[in-house]
Amino acid sequence: xxxxxxxxxxxxxxxxxxxxxxxxxxxxxxxxxxxxxxxxxxxxxxxxxxxxxxxxxxxxxxxxxxxxxxxxxxxxxxxxxxxxxxxxxxxxxxxxxxxxxxxxxxxxxxxxxxxxxxxxxxxxxxxxxxxxxxxxxxxxxxxxxxxxxxxxxxxxxxxxxxxxxxxxxxxxxxxxxxxxxxxxxxxxxxxxxxxxxxxxxxxxxxxxxxxxxxxxxxxxxxxxxxxxxxxxxxxxxxxxxxxxxxxxxxxxxxxxxxx
Amino acid sequence: xxxxxxxxxxxxxxxxxxxxxxxxxxxxxxxxxxxxxxxxxxxxxxxxxxxxxxxxxxxxxxxxxxxxxxxxxxxxxxxxxxxxxxxxxxxxxxxxxxxxxxxxxxxxxxxxxxxxxxxxxxxxxxxxxxxxxxxxxxxxxxxxxxxxxxxxxxxxxxxxxxxxxxxxxxxxxxxxxxxxxxxxxxxxxxxxxxxxxxxxxxxxxxxxxxxxxxxxxxxxxxxxxxxxxxxxxxxxxxxxxxxxxxxxxxxxxxxxxxxxxxxxxxxxxxxxxxxxxxxxxxxxxxxxxxxxxxxxxxxxxxxxxxxxxxxxxxxxxxxxxxxxxxxxxxxxxxxxxxxxxxxxxxxxxxxxxxxxxxxxxxxxxxxxxxxxxxxxxxxxxxxxxxxxxxxxxxxxxxxxxxxxxxxxxxxxxxxxxxxxxxxxxxxxxxxxxxxxxxxxxxxxxxxxxxxxxxx
Numbered sequence: 001x002x003x004x005x006x007x008x009x010x011x012x013x014x015x016x017x018x019x020x021x022x023x024x025x026x027x028x029x030x031x032x033x034x035x036x037x038x039x040x041x042x043x044x045x046x047x048x049x050x051x052x053x054x055x056x057x058x059x060x061x062x063x064x065x066x067x068x069x070x071x072x073x074x075x076x077x078x079x080x081x082x083x084x085x086x087x088x089x090x091x092x093x094x095x096x097x098x099x100x101x102x103x104x105x106x107x108x109x110x111x112x113x114x115x116x117x118x119x120x121x122x123x124x125x126x127x128x129x130x131x132x133x134x135x136x137x138x139x140x141x142x143x144x145x146x147x148x149x150x151x152x153x154x155x156x157x158x159x160x161x162x163x164x165x166x167x168x169x170x171x172x173x174x175x176x177x178x179x180x181x182x183x184x185x186x187x188x189x190x191x192x193x194x195x196x197x198x199x200x201x202x203x204x205x206x207x208x209x210x211x212x213x214x215x216x217x218x219x220x221x222x223x224x225x226x227x228x229x230x231x232x233x234x235x236x237x238x239x240x241x242x243x244x245x246x247x248x249x250x251x252x253x254x255x256x257x258x259x
Numbered sequence: 260x261x262x263x264x265x266x267x268x269x270x271x272x273x274x275x276x277x278x279x280x281x282x283x284x285x286x287x288x289x290x291x292x293x294x295x296x297x298x299x300x301x302x303x304x305x306x307x308x309x310x311x312x313x314x315x316x317x318x319x320x321x322x323x324x325x326x327x328x329x330x331x332x333x334x335x336x337x338x339x340x341x342x343x344x345x346x347x348x349x350x351x352x353x354x355x356x357x358x359x360x361x362x363x364x365x366x367x368x369x370x371x372x373x374x375x376x377x378x379x380x381x382x383x384x385x386x387x388x389x390x391x392x393x394x395x396x397x398x399x400x401x402x403x404x405x406x407x408x409x410x411x412x413x414x415x416x417x418x419x420x421x422x423x424x425x426x427x428x429x430x431x432x433x434x435x436x437x438x439x440x441x442x443x444x445x446x447x448x449x450x451x452x453x454x455x456x457x458x459x460x461x462x463x464x465x466x467x468x469x470x471x472x473x474x475x476x477x478x479x480x481x482x483x484x485x486x487x488x489x490x491x492x493x494x495x496x497x498x499x500x501x502x503x504x505x506x507x508x509x510x511x512x513x514x515x516x517x518x519x520x521x522x523x524x525x526x527x528x529x530x531x532x533x534x535x536x537x538x539x540x541x542x543x544x545x546x547x548x549x550x551x552x553x554x555x556x557x558x559x560x561x562x563x564x565x566x567x568x569x570x571x572x573x574x575x576x577x578x579x580x581x582x583x584x585x586x587x588x589x590x591x592x593x594x595x596x597x598x599x600x601x602x603x604x605x606x607x608x609x610x611x612x613x614x615x616x617x618x619x620x621x622x623x624x625x626x627x628x629x630x631x632x633x634x635x636x637x638x639x640x641x642x643x644x645x646x647x648x649x650x651x652x653x654x655x656x657x658x659x660x661x662x663x664x665x666x667x668x669x670x671x672x673x674x675x676x677x678x679x680x681x682x683x684x685x686x687x688x689x690x691x692x693x694x695x696x697x698x699x700x701x702x703x704x705x706x707x708x709x710x711x712x713x714x
Contacts, residue, residue: 082708085627087626087627087707087708087711088708107631107632108631108632108633111626111629111630111631111632111634112629112631114626114627114628114629115628115629115630116629120627120628122711126620126623126624126627126711127624128621128624128625129621130298130301130302130305131298139624139625139628140628140629142291142294143625143628143629143630143631143634144629145290145291147290148290148294187628191629
C-alpha cells in the first residue's frame, strides 16, 4: 500500500512528528500500517458547555494486529471506536484508513469507506431481524452494489466458515446469541475489510459461546486479519496480541504481548 | 471451523478491498432497487393489519374518484344521448301558457278564453327571415280519446307535417308517414306509435284498418318504432303530463277537425284555450349556428308576443349544459378525492414516521454497514410508495367494481373511462412520494452513532 502511510515526500515531516510518540511500540518487521490516528481530539458541545473527550490520541495499527482497547468507563473508548469506525469525525487530528485521510470526508464518502474498508461486530449483534442469515451477511456487499450471485456466494461461504451452514435461511431471532454473533462476524468479514472493529463482542454471551467467538477471533488473527476489540475484561485482553489502555482521553499504555 | 475455507478467501481478499470501493459508486442499481422493494414489501407485510388500515384512506379516495367519475360520466352520457335524440341541429319552440293566465284561470275569475302560444305567423317569420333555417316543422298536440272497436286509449294527437319523423330521428316500424298531398288535402290518415298500436290492436295488424277520434274515422297508414328504440325519451307535447305515446295526423286535418280552441272542464267552470300551434321544430343547417339562431328566434318571438307564452329549447345548448354539469361533477369528485387522498397521505406519513422511529436501530446498522443517506431515503420512500401503491391498486379494483354494482342494482348507466383508474392510481403513488419524503429524510438524517445506541 502506498500513499501517506508509506511516508511520501509531502507527508514526511508530518509523519516523523507523529512517529516520535513515546508510547508507540515498534512496528513488527514487514508489517504495513493499515490505519493511523494522529493527534485525534474530540470535543462535544453540550449547550454552553464543551466537553473534551479525546485529548490527542496517536496510534498506528499494523496489518495483522490483534488489539484490545481497554479503559475505565468515560475514558473515551466509545468515542474513539466511533471515530475508528468512521461513524463519527474527530474535532481535530487525522485518521488515515488505508491510504485515505478520512478526517475531511463528507458523509457520503464515509458511508463508502465504512462499507468497503471496515467490519463491525457489536455487543448486541445488531442483525436485521427481517433478513435471513445469508441476507444479513450480504448487507455490506449489497450497499456496494456487488452483483447478487457474487455476494450470495461470498455470504454462503462465510456462513459455512463460522459454522452456520445449516442456518442459512434462518432469521436472527431463531438463532442463539452465539450463533447470532457468528453471523455478525461473517457479516464483518464479507467485504474483506482493512480493520474489523469489535465492541465488547462477548459481552452478551455465556462463557461457552464467548469462548467460541474468541476462538474464531484467534483464527481470524492467524489468517492475518486486523482486529480491534474494545473490552472490559482482562481475560479477553490477555488473548490479544497488543493491548492499549486509554485513560481520560489519552493513551495510557500500549503494549505488545506476543510478537 | 473449516481452515481450508478460510485459506480460500485470502487471495481474493487482497484485491477486493479496492475494487469494491469503486463498485460502490457505480451501482448495479436495478438489482438494488429490486432488493429494496423486496425489503419494503417484507416490512409492510410484517405489519399486515397496520398497513391495511394505513392505506384505507387511499383505498377509499381512489375508489371514490373512480366510482363517482363513472356515475357522472354515465349520467352525462345518458343526458347527452337524450338531447342528441332531439336533434343537435334542431331548435324546439313550444307554446307555454303564460303564468298570469294560469293564475287568473285558477283564481276564479271567469276568463272566457285564454289565447296564447305560437302562431302560424311566427313560424312563417322564422322560416322566411332567418338565414340558416332549413325547415320548420309545426305541430299541434291535442289530448284525445282514440277508439277502435271496444278498445280506447287516451293519447296525444299530434298534427304535424311530413318531415316530423326525420327531424326527430324517429323511424317507422311499418307502413309509411303521410305525404305532402295528404297534408294539403286534410286527409284523415293516421300514424300510430308502437304503444298505441299495441293497445288498440292487440291481435290484428293495424295498418289498413282505421281508428275513431271524436266521431271521425282515420285510416292507419303506418306505425312508428317503439320510443325506447328511438331514444325519444321525453314527452315533447306542451301538456304537463308526460304522454307515453302519441299518434300523428296531418296538421291541416287536425286544424280542420279539432279547431284551435279547446274547451276544458275545470273546478271553476268551463274554460277555453286557443292555441294555434303547440310546438315547432326548427331545423338549422349546422350545429355551429344553432345556438345563434336560437337567440334570434327568441328576439323575434319577444317582439311578436306581449307575454312570454313560448319556450325555446336548443338541444345543443342542453348537451353543452350536460357537459358542463358533468365537468362540475368531476370537479366535486376531484375535491372529494383530493381530501380523502390528503387524509390517506397523512396516514401514510404518520405510519412511516412510526416505522422510522421503530427502526432507528436498523437504520444505524445499515448506515454502519455502508448505506448512504440516499440509500436510506430510497428504502423508506419505496416503502411509502409501495404502501400507497397497494392502496391505490385496491382502490382501483373497488372503484371499477362499484359502478358495475350500481349499474346492476339501480339500473344506472355508469361508464368507467380508461383514464380514471390510471389517473387515480398515479395520484396515489405520487401521494406516497409526497408524504414519504419527510419521514425518509428524517430516517436518513439520523446520526449513525445515536441510531446504533437506540434501543
